[in-house]
Amino acid sequence: MEKVFGKPESLSDRPFTYCPGCAHSLVHRLTAEAIDDLGVMPRCIGVASVGCSVFSDLYFNFDFIQAAHGRAPAVATGIKRVKPDCVLFTHQGDGDLASIGTAELIHSANRGEKITIIFVNNAIYGMTGGQMAPTTLIGMKTTTSPLGRQAEVQGYPLRVCELIRELKGVAYLERTAVNNPQNVLKTKRALKKAFQAQLDGLGFSLVEVVSQCPTGWGMLPADSLEWLEKEMGAYFPLGVFKDAKAEEPQEVA
Amino acid sequence: MAEERLLMKGNEAIGEAALRAGCRFYAGYPITPQNELTEYMSRRMPEEGGTFIQAESEIAAINMVYGASAAGARTMTSSSGPGISLKQEGISYLCGSELPCFYANIVRGGPGLGNIAPAQSDYFQSTRGGGHGDYRVVVFAPSTVQELVDLTILGFEVADRYNNPSMILGDGILGQMMEPVVMRESVTYDPSGKTGWALGNSEGRERHMITSVRLAPGTLERHNVHLRKKYLEIEAKEVRYELYEVDDADVVIIAYGTAARVAKSAVTAAREKGGIKLGLLRPITLWPFPTDAIADLAKNKQDILVAEMSFGQLYEDVRLSVCGKAKVSLLAHTGGGLPTEDEIIEAAGKCVASSEPVEIYPVLE
Ligand SMILES: Cc1ncc(C[n+]2csc(CCOP(=O)(O)OP(=O)(O)O)c2C)c(N)n1
Numbered sequence: 001m002e003k004v005f006g007k008p009e010s011l012s013d014r015p016f017t018y019c020p021g022c023a024h025s026l027v028h029r030l031t032a033e034a035i036d037d038l039g040v041m042p043r044c045i046g047v048a049s050v051g052c053s054v055f056s057d058l059y060f061n062f063d064f065i066q067a068a069h070g071r072a073p074a075v076a077t078g079i080k081r082v083k084p085d086c087v088l089f090t091h092q093g094d095g096d097l098a099s100i101g102t103a104e105l106i107h108s109a110n111r112g113e114k115i116t117i118i119f120v121n122n123a124i125y126g127m128t129g130g131q132m133a134p135t136t137l138i139g140m141k142t143t144t145s146p147l148g149r150q151a152e153v154q155g156y157p158l159r160v161c162e163l164i165r166e167l168k169g170v171a172y173l174e175r176t177a178v179n180n181p182q183n184v185l186k187t188k189r190a191l192k193k194a195f196q197a198q199l200d201g202l203g204f205s206l207v208e209v210v211s212q213c214p215t216g217w218g219m220l221p222a223d224s225l226e227w228l229e230k231e232m233g234a235y236f237p238l239g240v241f242k243d244a245k246a247e248e249p250q251e252v253a
Numbered sequence: 254m255a256e257e258r259l260l261m262k263g264n265e266a267i268g269e270a271a272l273r274a275g276c277r278f279y280a281g282y283p284i285t286p287q288n289e290l291t292e293y294m295s296r297r298m299p300e301e302g303g304t305f306i307q308a309e310s311e312i313a314a315i316n317m318v319y320g321a322s323a324a325g326a327r328t329m330t331s332s333s334g335p336g337i338s339l340k341q342e343g344i345s346y347l348c349g350s351e352l353p354c355f356y357a358n359i360v361r362g363g364p365g366l367g368n369i370a371p372a373q374s375d376y377f378q379s380t381r382g383g384g385h386g387d388y389r390v391v392v393f394a395p396s397t398v399q400e401l402v403d404l405t406i407l408g409f410e411v412a413d414r415y416n417n418p419s420m421i422l423g424d425g426i427l428g429q430m431m432e433p434v435v436m437r438e439s440v441t442y443d444p445s446g447k448t449g450w451a452l453g454n455s456e457g458r459e460r461h462m463i464t465s466v467r468l469a470p471g472t473l474e475r476h477n478v479h480l481r482k483k484y485l486e487i488e489a490k491e492v493r494y495e496l497y498e499v500d501d502a503d504v505v506i507i508a509y510g511t512a513a514r515v516a517k518s519a520v521t522a523a524r525e526k527g528g529i530k531l532g533l534l535r536p537i538t539l540w541p542f543p544t545d546a547i548a549d550l551a552k553n554k555q556d557i558l559v560a561e562m563s564f565g566q567l568y569e570d571v572r573l574s575v576c577g578k579a580k581v582s583l584l585a586h587t588g589g590g591l592p593t594e595d596e597i598i599e600a601a602g603k604c605v606a607s608s609e610p611v612e613i614y615p616v617l618e
């Protein structure tokens with residue numbers, strides 16, 4: 001019989017321990033599929049961050065390291081400079097990447113480090129129990145914004161792709177989602193392009209996945225998909241923000 | 254490179270010694286009084302085919318070092334007090350994950366932004382671990398530029414031997430002074446000892462995972478006991494100190510680094526004058542601390558005088574080692590103040606004259 005569907009080689013046999021309906025596990029699977037498709041599994045090194053995905057290292061079949069909260073891009077930088085032939089990626093939440101780790105994000109992007117960041121933006125701090133994140137939407141209630149996020153008090157949700165698109169070191173930048181099959185497929189394509197940009201030595205790449213966190217949002221998984229589409233989709237437009245390969249070669253004046 | 258005789262500034266000597274020890278990754282962030290080291294590495298590291306990164310912060314620098322070390326490189330960073338404070342979380346991760354690295358703290362006056370004058374006030378931070386959790390780093394305390402070189406090379410070896418960070422606790426005087434040094438021949442660093450755990454291409458082997466998270470009940474406690482055993486081995490094997498004119502001394506001074514340089518001159522000057530006979534015990538490692546050597550000394554000496562450029566930090570370890578067996582007095586400068594020979598000789602006189610331990614703060618006199 002022909003095998004039409006199976007577990008990607010890059011994934012280990014460890015079952016995911018995320019909540020039912022969580023986007024992290026989907027993103028892991030897509031990451032593994034992208035790595036399999038590109039045929040770079042043994043050369044891959046993953047960097048886990050601090051958040052619900054702190055145990056990302058358990059789920060893959062290649063080398064992994066766990067980084068301090070927000071510092072995964074710096075750790076990936078150190079590894080990549082020592083092992084330039086390896087394919088480096090980090091898997092980070094929004095608190096990790098866009099709050100405590102903002103400096104490491106911006107400067108690794110600006111240096112054009114040949115690493116890929118997989119950014120799971122679920123608008124909340126999942127692991128610590130649903131506190132406000134830098135990407136929490138206006139009006140959204142969390143355990144530290146019990147009245148709903150107010151722009152005058154807590155500022156505005158941070159749009160990472162829009163923020164870093166201007167940086168010259170960025171080679172590939174896309175925002176996707178994993179709330180329906182079309183978006184899932186697009187996310188896999190985006191991950192492959194991001195890794196390809198790294199393999200081609202073009203610079204820094206990042207895929208932001210607008211993600212559902214049913215537990216943190218206090219919703220049933222199915223409702224969280226709908227809420228994501230309507231609420232998050234309105235503030236975080238999906239699409240390619242930068243693709244160095246597609247850009248016309250610049251004339252030197 | 255072959256062995257050479259050179260006239261070098263302390264900070265640059267650390268950099269050259271690190272390169273000759275096979276260090277090929279440096280990440281740092283500017284801070285006085287250690288900038289010459291960062292600058293030296295920016296120039297020399299590429300010449301040796303290594304990586305130099307001026308990081309966006311000390312936090313990023315230590316985490317780059319964490320990554321580079323995990324990838325099997327000999328790696329280092331350097332800073333001064335405030336920057337080392339920022340690096341503590343990363344150092345704790347290195348210890349928890351059992352990764353080696355070497356770093357230098359060219360100490361300045363604190364607390365806060367303090368000043369850029371030489372100080373020893375990061376003694377507790379260095380010798381107690383410094384960050385969160387149960388861990389230690391090996392702390393070397395050089396007092397000459399030659400020792401900066403030798404202890405840097407030893408620092409890399411010790412770090413690799415125990416898979417644990419080691420550091421130099423210097424100060425602005427040592428970092429800035431020029432002295433002749435014998436620069437050792439370059440070693441060919443062989444990373445093959447790390448192939449069992451370093452990150453890289455996992456083709457044809459079990460995958461490697463480096464982490465400091467241990468959530469399953471009992472696993473962290475077991476791991477920490479394993480660390481504790483390693484630290485006990487370091488305490489048994491790596492203690493280093495120098496004894497100078499102690500045999501017939503009436504008062505033994507205990508001092509390290511720059512303070513020990515002054516103390517050594519005070520010992521000689523006092524003997525030339527024919528007054529109280531002074532001797533010196535100079536710890537070369539601050540952790541592990543020469544506890545046994547000091548305890549031995551306390552058996553047949555009445556007076557010990559701790560001379561330090563901090564408020565009673567070294568004093569605390571000396572008193573713990575002496576355990577009430579001798580009178581331990583303190584001569585302390587802080588915030589950039591330096592002891593003088595005369596102060597030390599005078600303080601020794603006060604120790605002998607008093608039946609109780611004395612604490613002397615020259616700035617108040
Ligand atoms: C230095 C430090 N500060 C705070 C924490 C606590 N902490 C753990 S996870 C986390 C937030 C994670 O949220 P996010 O990055 O959005 O990931 P998620 O859990 O939502 O996937 C925080 C604040 C920590 N481990 N270390």
Ligand code: SF4
Nearest residue numbers: 019022052126213215
């Ligand atoms: S809390 Fe949210 S992010 Fe964390 S595992 Fe559960 S659903 Fe996923």
